[in-house]
Structures are given as C-alpha cells and as structure tokens.
Amino acid sequence: MAPDMLAGLLFKALLQTLQMVAAAGLIGTLVGLPMGIFLATSGRGELFEAPLTNRIVGLVVNALRSTPFIILVVAIIPLTRFITGTSIGTIAAIVPLTISTIPFIARLIEAAIREVDKGLIEAARAMGATPVQIVMKVLLAEARPGITLALTLTVVSLIGYSAMVGAVGGGGLGDLGIRYGYQRFMPEVMLAVVVVLILLVQAVQSAGDALARRFDKRSRKN
Known part of the structure; x- marks a missing residue:
C-alpha cells in the first residue's frame, strides 16, 4: 500500500476511534x-444510607462488568439499532462502549472515594456540613488523584474496546x-x-x- 494512502486511512480511522472514545x-x-x-456513600451507616438500593445497584453493576x-x-x-438506527459503524459502536464503561467507572470511582x-x-x-457538602468539598476533593487515575484507566480501556468493535464493523483503528x-x-497496515x-x-x-500527580497533595509536599 502506498504511504500516502496508508496515512489517509490511518488518519480517518484515528478520528473515528477518538470519536468513539x-x-x-x-x-x-x-x-x-x-x-x-452513590455506591460509596449509600451503605449501612453512611452518608446517604440506602443499603437495599445500594445492593441492587451493585448487582446490576457487577452483572454488566x-x-x-x-x-x-x-x-x-x-x-x-433502536437508538442509532443501525448496528454497525462508528456511531453504533458508541452504544455498547458506553454501556460497558458506566459500571467500570462506577466501581473505580467507588474505590477512589x-x-x-x-x-x-x-x-x-x-x-455541621451536610452530606452533599461532604461529598463535594471532602470526598471528591480528596479523591481527585484517584478519580483522575480511574478516568485515565477508563480511557485506556476504551481505546482497547474501540479496537475490539472493529471485529463487528464498528469502524476505527480496529x-x-x-x-x-x-x-x-x-x-x-496491521503494524x-x-x-x-x-x-x-x-x-x-x-x-x-501527570494530572494525578498535580492533584496529589502528598506529591506537592515532597
């Protein structure tokens, strides 16, 4: 394959992958x-105590994961097909990618918090802080490095998954x-x-x- 043709195909596929991710x-x-x-704060004795709902949401997350x-x-x-009108292509691939990403992120965020x-x-x-204030000003603020790393891992995983949907006509680099x-x-081309x-x-x-290190107070002290 001619280098200019390969470069054009790679560029188009890269844009599709970035769009999906x-x-x-x-x-x-x-x-x-x-x-x-919610998973991190709704257990028994926690800020938004709702153990039954916590258990149900946890089961759904585990099933999807x-x-x-x-x-x-x-x-x-x-x-x-119902959401996008088709089951192949870049737009269609976003649906399963999103569904697989939601429980993945949820568990990583729970662990970070x-x-x-x-x-x-x-x-x-x-x-005297309210539960919402504790979440916003304490939990999320202190967990920023962990959340950043969790989202980074999510994006890296999505890149791998986006390549996998190429096997079913999802477009992109895969x-x-x-x-x-x-x-x-x-x-x-494969190389x-x-x-x-x-x-x-x-x-x-x-x-x-780099972003996680910037958010980490311990790194800044050192």
Missing part, C-alpha cells in the same frame, strides 16, 4: 461518576487493522495500527499520570 467516555462519566459516588465485551456488543444489537480518610468525613460532620491487515494480508494504538495509549496514560 470521547463520546463513550463523556457519557459514561456523566452516568458512572454519580453512580460510583462480568459480561465479556464482545458478547455485550452482540447481545444489545437490538438496543443499538472509599480510600478517603474516614476521619475527614467525621470532622466535616462535626462542623476495523482498519482487521479489514486490511488481516483479511487482505497487509502486515504493514501501523498497532503503533498508533500504542502511541495513543502512552499519550493518554502519561497525561493522566
């Missing part, structure tokens, strides 16, 4: 973040690698796709790590 990551965060906060992604993609084809020192919560309560690199026996994916993941991980 950005859309799924944004929607997943908007839903998964409050869900993670335990479903292999490629099976999820196929299983929700009717839903994908649970790492916050309980003494800070008790101190805020003693000063689709390019399968259609040209595998089906048409063009190893140079180029792998290199671009590695560089993309490295860039996201480095940016996330």
